[in-house]
Amino acid sequence: MTIRSKVAEVRINFSAVDQHNNVAAVRPDDFAIVDRDLVVRNFRSFSRSDYARLEIAVLVDVSTSVATEFRQELAGVDQLVNRTTGVPDEGFSVVSFQDAKPTAVCEDNCRSMNAETRFPVAPRGGVTPLYDSIAFASNLLARRGDVHTRKILILFSDGADTISLKSLSDATQSALAQEIAIYSVDLSPQPHSSPGTLVLRGLAANTGGRYFPVEAGLARLLQAVVEDFHATYTVTYKLPNHAAGFHPVRILPTHDLSLQFHCRCGYYYPTNPEE
């Protein structure tokens, strides 16, 4: 007997914010999905996501390129580890990167971690394997939780990469493949003129996360994480195009142009859907 399972349905998780960057409640007729150029308005299902658990990995840049913001960065990690409340259950992992490769500082239960004692007093290492570290942290998160777990990666960085074997595209794909949203905290001294800022913005936008300059404060980031956890929607629709390869996805408003939607930027449709 041959069992066949056709992948004919696309499932997208997303959240929406208004012009003030506050979470917005939406209905199915508030948005349309552009899947590989095709506009989809008829959805098979639409509901609040049934996430029951939050799994967080914090990725900390401890290279010398972030020296000026290093203390602020550590304080932020401490805040994240100790103050995230409002979600039913969560796991915390912390990964640092410097020199040639990323290192897991602690996995799953970092609640008792004191960042001051687990990180060097001052940043060290002149090279920054940012993209390799994102892939590493994505794999770490992939091992945790189930379909009811929202997985997010909080990235403290200036967006600069100097030594990774993987590319920015590889890093993005590794997060997309595991449905991990990246929340990036920009440590650049001058975010507006930094090329790293574009990298951090892109990582957040393409994975359905959010971007924050470090000046925005960790409280805003934490609020966004919790809000998105509680106000994520799941929409499913019939696969509009069977072309193999990457299907870029955008969610756009049908009437209120001030709404902004955060979702992963697409999915891969395999050459052989049964694989």
Add this chain to the structure above:
Amino acid sequence: MKRFLLLVLVCVLPVALSAESKARDQGTIVRMRMADCIGSPHPLMDALSGTNRAPTGELCPEYVLVADTVVYVIIGRNADQLVPLAETTRFHFRNNELLIRVDDARRESRFRVKAMVLRQEWDRSQQIQEAAAVSAAHHLDEASVVQAHQ
């Protein structure tokens, strides 16, 4: 007689122009992508008036708008020129441009028409494309079944 004709023309022209600008058509946007922005249709005039802009490699939103009898491929003037993707989009023409009013915006959004095709022809080409896609998917399916049996 000449004066009379002139008077008629003066009276009728504004009404005719008004009617042209108010006549609205409607359609549905079925495709959307970011494409290379196209230059000004009047580069010489723009250069003389100092409003010309060098191509920047910017991407502009391009839409396929299906109306009752004609299908339009339209493109915006800049990257931010997004329109709501509602089921029904109302539009009209002015000075060779297609104008879409966004409900919340005060101004209408102006698009250049990149291509036009009769709806019948477009429907026919869509049917052919869909048949080809179904055939390809079926072929793929058969191949995977054969592979599974081997």
